[in-house]
Amino acid sequence: MLDATVLEARLRPAAVTAAGWPALAPSHDDGTSLGDFLSLGGARMNFERNAEIFAEDDAADYVYRLVSGCVRATRLFADGRRQIGEFHLAGDVFGLDMGATHAFAAEAVDDCVVQLVRRSALFARAATDPELGRDLWHHAAAGFERARERVVLLGRKTAQERLAAFLIEMDTRFGGRGSFELPMSRLDVADYLGLTIETVSRSFSHFEHEGLIALPQARRVRFVNRAALSWRSGH
Amino acid sequence: MLDATVLEARLRPAAVTAAGWPALAPSHDDGTSLGDFLSLGGARMNFERNAEIFAEDDAADYVYRLVSGCVRATRLFADGRRQIGEFHLAGDVFGLDMGATHAFAAEAVDDCVVQLVRRSALFARAATDPELGRDLWHHAAAGFERARERVVLLGRKTAQERLAAFLIEMDTRFGGRGSFELPMSRLDVADYLGLTIETVSRSFSHFEHEGLIALPQARRVRFVNRAALSWRSGH
DNA sequence: CGCGGTATTGATTGCCGTCAACAAAGGTGG
DNA sequence: CCACCTTTGTTGACGGCAATCAATACCGCG
Numbered sequence: 001m002l003d004a005t006v007l008e009a010r011l012r013p014a015a016v017t018a019a020g021w022p023a024l025a026p027s028h029d030d031g032t033s034l035g036d037f038l039s040l041g042g043a044r045m046n047f048e049r050n051a052e053i054f055a056e057d058d059a060a061d062y063v064y065r066l067v068s069g070c071v072r073a074t075r076l077f078a079d080g081r082r083q084i085g086e087f088h089l090a091g092d093v094f095g096l097d098m099g100a101t102h103a104f105a106a107e108a109v110d111d112c113v114v115q116l117v118r119r120s121a122l123f124a125r126a127a128t129d130p131e132l133g134r135d136l137w138h139h140a141a142a143g144f145e146r147a148r149e150r151v152v153l154l155g156r157k158t159a160q161e162r163l164a165a166f167l168i169e170m171d172t173r174f175g176g177r178g179s180f181e182l183p184m185s186r187l188d189v190a191d192y193l194g195l196t197i198e199t200v201s202r203s204f205s206h207f208e209h210e211g212l213i214a215l216p217q218a219r220r221v222r223f224v225n226r227a228a229l230s231w232r233s234g235h
Numbered sequence: 236m237l238d239a240t241v242l243e244a245r246l247r248p249a250a251v252t253a254a255g256w257p258a259l260a261p262s263h264d265d266g267t268s269l270g271d272f273l274s275l276g277g278a279r280m281n282f283e284r285n286a287e288i289f290a291e292d293d294a295a296d297y298v299y300r301l302v303s304g305c306v307r308a309t310r311l312f313a314d315g316r317r318q319i320g321e322f323h324l325a326g327d328v329f330g331l332d333m334g335a336t337h338a339f340a341a342e343a344v345d346d347c348v349v350q351l352v353r354r355s356a357l358f359a360r361a362a363t364d365p366e367l368g369r370d371l372w373h374h375a376a377a378g379f380e381r382a383r384e385r386v387v388l389l390g391r392k393t394a395q396e397r398l399a400a401f402l403i404e405m406d407t408r409f410g411g412r413g414s415f416e417l418p419m420s421r422l423d424v425a426d427y428l429g430l431t432i433e434t435v436s437r438s439f440s441h442f443e444h445e446g447l448i449a450l451p452q453a454r455r456v457r458f459v460n461r462a463a464l465s466w467r468s469g470h
Numbered sequence: 471c472g473c474g475g476t477a478t479t480g481a482t483t484g485c486c487g488t489c490a491a492c493a494a495a496g497g498t499g500g
Numbered sequence: 501c502c503a504c505c506t507t508t509g510t511t512g513a514c515g516g517c518a519a520t521c522a523a524t525a526c527c528g529c530g
Contacts, residue, residue: 003488009507075387077469083390085383098376103383126369133368134361140375141333147382148320148338152310154389155318155429159486186509194390196487201510218495218509234312238520244475394518421477434518436478453477453526 006197007080009187034093034135037122038065042115053095053106053114060097062116066090069112070183073104074191084192086146087184089173093139096122109184154194157234162193163203164233167213167221178223186218207232241432242315244422269328269370272357273300277350288330288341288349295332297351301325304347305418308339309426319427321381322419324408328374331357345418389429392469397428398438399468402448402456413458421453442467 042065047053053064053071066088073085073094085104088094096119097103126133153162166189174180182189186197186204193200207213212229214222223229277300282288288299288306301323308320308329320339323329331354332338361367388397401424409415417424421432421439428435442448447464449457458464 005507077391081391083387085386096376098373098380103380127365130362130365130368133365133372137368137372137375138333140372140379141331144375144379144382145333145338147379147386150386151320151382151389152318154386155426156312156316185507191390197509198488198511199486202486205510240475420475431519432477433479433520437518440478 006187010076010080010082033129033132034139035065035091037125037132038063038093038115038117039067041121042117045114045116047108047112047114049108049110051108051112053108053112054102056103056105057101058105060095060100060102061119062095063093063119063122064095064106065115066092066094067113067115070109071112071114072107072109072184072188072192074107075104082191083194084188086143086150087188087192096136096139109188159193159195159199160203160206160232161234162195163189163200163207164212164229166193167207167223168226168230168233171221171223178226180221182219182221241422245311245315245317245426268364268367269374270300270326272360272367273298273328273350273352274302276356277352280349280351282343282347282349284343284345286343286347288343288347289337291338291340292336293340295330295335295337296354297330298328298354298357299330299341300328300350302348302350304349305344306347306349307342307344307419307423307427309342310339317426318429319423321378321385322423322427331371331374344423394428394430394434395438395441395467396469397430398424398435398442399447399464401428402442402458403461403465403468405456406458413461415456417454417456419454 044067047069054060054062056075068090071088071092071094073088075083075085086094087109088106095102095106095116122132122136126136153165157165170182171178171180184192186200189195190197190200195203204213204215207229208215210228212223212225212232214224216222279302282304289295289297291310303325306323306327306329308323310318310320321329322344323341330337330341330351357367357371361371388400392400405417406413406415419427421435424430425432425435430438439448439450442464443450445463447458447460447467449459451457
């Protein structure tokens with residue numbers, strides 16, 4: 001089912017070193033007081049590239065806020081297949097599961113700084129702070145909406161549509177300047193989009209040859225024709 | 236990209252007729268007071284099979300609770316491709332989007348009874364009722380976790396693994412008795428699992444011939460070997 | 471009984487996965 | 501600063517799973 005090199009890469013041991021309710025936050029914004037709560041009260045930790053922040057089935061006792069870097073949420077099958085649930089960028093809050101254990105592992109895509117607080121502390125505070133309660137809902141609802149969009153992408157879009165949608169998503173999250181540096185490898189992109197590295201690479205090349213994007217380096221993306229790329233994403 | 240019959244079926248006009256935070260709810264439970272709020276205050280409406288409850292991009296002014304029947308959340312592409320985001324069964328609360336408009340349409344899979352209240356009423360009450368606030372979070376967080384599992388299913392599972400996972404999910408939601416009646420067509424199942432009706436049908440037949448399930452009628456499913464089926468789902 | 475909607479099964483195609491080779495980039499040590 | 505090696509990315513040839521195309525069977529209902 002998998003190339004040996006890819007399988008090895010996936011199994012590689014990670015070396016650890018007040019408003020009212022209806023106010024709506026912009027996309028990919030985890031709200032304000034949730035992030036504030038974490039940034040004010042949280043202990044800081046550093047993780048180097050590929051380090052495991054928490055494993056699947058680890059007790060979900062802590063909630064994390066990414067100060068800098070990029071984190072992937074991964075689910076690994078026994079046979080080596082892997083799916084990345086989401087990528088977290090600076091400012092994102094993650095690891096807030098409903099159950100007692102994490103449903104996905106979290107790994108540093110590149111060197112990361114995170115802050116963390118006990119989940120129980122967050123919940124305790126939420127019981128008396130309605131604004132924090134609203135932000136918790138915002139956080140969960142935003143995650144839900146993003147996951148639903150990925151369901152559409154993975155269920156019905158072609159390889160090229162997936163990559164186009166991914167590039168537009170990343171550009172948006174990096175500020176929408178039409179030029180950005182991907183922190184993750186082709187393998188990570190493939191496992192995020194439900195594809196293989198080869199198909200991802202071919203789709204990149206295809207867009208480049210078509211004049212939709214420029215690739216000065218493998219991970220450096222510059223939009224040349226954003227409208228066409230957007231069209232290709234299948235909306 | 237699509238069979239004409241299927242496309243027509245998808246585009247068919249729908250004829251409308253008419254305490255504390257950390258407490259964790261069991262899966263597929265929308266919490267208590269959220270459902271209570273809707274069942275106590277909600278106006279009742281009936282929808283017949285294939286009726287549209289709300290359209291994509293409709294104003295998300297109401298929140299719904301399904302009293303009886305089955306509802307599908309759909310996203311339709313311009314070229315006829317369709318993805319079902321989720322199925323709702325009796326007791327489920329749906330339509331609670333974060334934005335001003337619905338991200339998916341909702342259609343009655345079979346004859347349905349729903350109750351609805353204004354979203355603003357829900358939010359207003361949540362501002363003063365911390366228990367309701369917690370239930371709102373529960374609802375969103377549960378939706379998020381389900382959507383994440385579907386991302387794994389759609390991103391990395393084979394056709395047979397998808398169907399096996401679907402059957403186990405449905406059995407669980409119908410009480411886990413190992414025997415249940417599917418309210419939805421093969422087309423709905425296909426669009427839920429990111430497959431085609433033919434592949435879904437073949438997978439059903441395959442499981443039947445293998446002795447994992449029995450199919451007294453097309454939509455009547457009885458588990459014969461649940462352990463093997465569970466194994467096939469890829470977990 | 472006949473009809474429309476639904477489901478199954480078979481034949482064939484095609485997109486993407488697999489296998490394989492090579493190229494480019496980045497790091498390390500001489 | 502370059503040789504060497506490892507990691508990462510690209511490209512080509514081929515194969516397989518699921519989609520597409522097509523025909524037939526089933527089922528509830530007028």
